[in-house]
Amino acid sequence: MKPIKDLIRRRKRWDAIFAACGLAALMVGVLTFTALFVDMAIDGVGRLSWDFFTNFPSRRPGQAGILSAWVGSTLVMLTTAFFAVPLGVAAGIYLEEYAPKNWVTDVIEINITNLAGVPSIVYGLLALGLFVYQFGLGQSILSAGLTLALLILPVVIVATREAIRSIPQAIREGSYALGATKWQTTSHHILPYSLAGIMTGVIIGMARAIGETAPVITIGALTFIAFLPPPPITAEPPFLSFEWIMSPFTVMPIQMFNWTSRPEAAFHHNAAAAGLVLVVMTLSMNALAIYIRYRLRKNIKW
């Protein structure tokens, strides 16, 4: 009897050891994240002030700010969303609701899976060759917006498809039974019901786009910009101007990269402050997406 009890105890001990290892591994992630956040907060929080947001970058670290960077990021994000959301949602609807089962659909699906695994810098090279030189769009906000839109397209498409797939078939059948066409069914029922799921995908995609540095550097975004793009609203009719879309720009992560790669410690504090702003932005976007998904799972019971 004794050896069996011993055996059981030994085996159980392995259970406990492994559980401890798992917890420790998880703690590595938690600790790293805490260290990263605390380190950046200690270095950067002193630089966070109103002036930091309203000053242009400068040679003097004490006067440098992120005005051109956050304005640039906002405008690039607007452009990205403008292209990525309609395209991604439309593609997702097509693949879930319309696509026939044939080789064309297979090719599209394989492409989307594959594109999700392409390194982001390769998108930068595509944009450099295609948008900047072939199409002559230059190193503009439009080029950057298009690049990031292509980059997050798989994210939006996959989220749209998952959201649509979770709608039960009975909803569609009910709509068809009343004589609705496919598009009426899609636009009146499928889209509204999948909206929250699509939103989470879009937010996660945008959070990724806002932190992307490599593709935007590759298309040749400048690292030092001390002016703003032309304003979108003008005094003369037609009051709306789209000149800003072709303007040179910089974005938050590039500004941070620039400050990080300088040798002076004073600039590193600026980098930490910019990083803090960036991390708070992406994390709050991610948290929002996670919260929406949580609410969604809780509320909708078909």
Added chain:
Amino acid sequence: MSAVMQAGIGGDRLARRRARVIRERIIELILFLAALVSVFTTVGIVYILVKESVVFFEQVPITRFLTDTQWTPLFDDAHFGIVVLLSGTLTSSAVALSIAIPLGTVIAIYLSEFAPFKLREVAKPFLEMLGGVPTIIYGYFALLFVTPLLQKIYPELPGFNLLSAGIVMGIMIIPYVSSISEDAMRAVPMSLREGSYAVGATRFQTAVKVVVPAAFSGIASAYILGISRAVGETMILAVAAGMQPNLTFNPLEPAATITAFIVQVALGDLPHGSVGYQTIFAAGLTLMVFTLACNIGGHLLRKSFREAY
């Protein structure tokens, strides 16, 4: 009179119906074109990379590209040995994966088989957040936190090195590995675990001898995703590993990777159409071939090991 009206209504109906069918068709076509954008993107990537690389390889023979052991494309005495950049990429990836794969797997097994429900509900979104932090921030962290920390242990470590970049990159990749592996393990049916418990296996034995083998194809594809993340990662290496081309497999040295080189060239002001400009497309093509091979390998692995329950 009434017959005419009826015919009129009937004609109206037919016309409306036709208009409706045409509108439906147009909408379907628009949606189809949106879905085709992904195909165009792939075609565009291949077209641009191959087009510029062909011009590059007309000036630099491919044998020299593959066998030269120096990488100085911007000097007068230009050498184009991609091996130099590949060594940096492989070394940093190896460091990253030696952290991400064990930790990611242990976390996945723990969360799927051991962790209480509450902990899992908290840990999963947290890991997702960890994966959502912009890589430039990890770069800052590697250069200004991890490197000084490592220098306290090993004072000869240079300010730029592959080790700290690789470690931070590994931590960044953990969520990718753990979340896909965990999904694969959770998809293993409960009856397999119950069978294992019924013959007296402990949790750990069940996890290692039943669940992990059953979820192998999913775990393998998580590893492959991790590899392609590591190979394609840019900003951490550009910031923390230095951009000095260096043929080395020693993680304690600074070195440039394929991705860091592209960033370095893009930061400078190279004229469109020069050899230097085309070099980054040749480097990008190498990267693309490497990640594509990973993706295809992962796909085949998944297919041949897939277990259907």
